[in-house]
Amino acid sequence: QVQLVESGGGSVQAGGSLRLSCTATVYIFSGACMAWFRQAPGKQREGVASIDRYGITNYSDSVKGRFTISQDNAKITLYLQMNSLKPEDTAIYYCAAAWNSGTCWTRAEFPHWGQGTQVTVSS
Helix, strand or coil, rough: CCCEEEEEEECCCCCCCCCEEECCCCCCCCCEEEEEEEEECCCEEEEEEEECCCCCCCCCCCCCCCCEEEEEECCCCCEECCCCCCHHHHHEEEEEEEECCCCCCCHHHCCECCCEEEEEEEC
């Protein structure tokens, strides 16, 4: 069974940076679409960034230019580098994986999820 474990969340002031990591319990990243989602209190879970099996990345407009998604060379760990953080980035961040996603973005296409890591940005 695939398990994804996120780490790296925490509390920072606006303008600060954090790097989130997502590690799988089994080697799964090859051929998979990997993504980061987030869910703020009272809001729906939304896509933040994704990387498909060809290495093509996609970002939501709200984080474009500030966040970077990447994988290590062994494709064992997924990262989300978050710079210039804003209070509106406060949310629980989730790592997700899919092998048959047509969009590499639509939440419903991801069957595998981590437990989430909290990111809090204060003004």
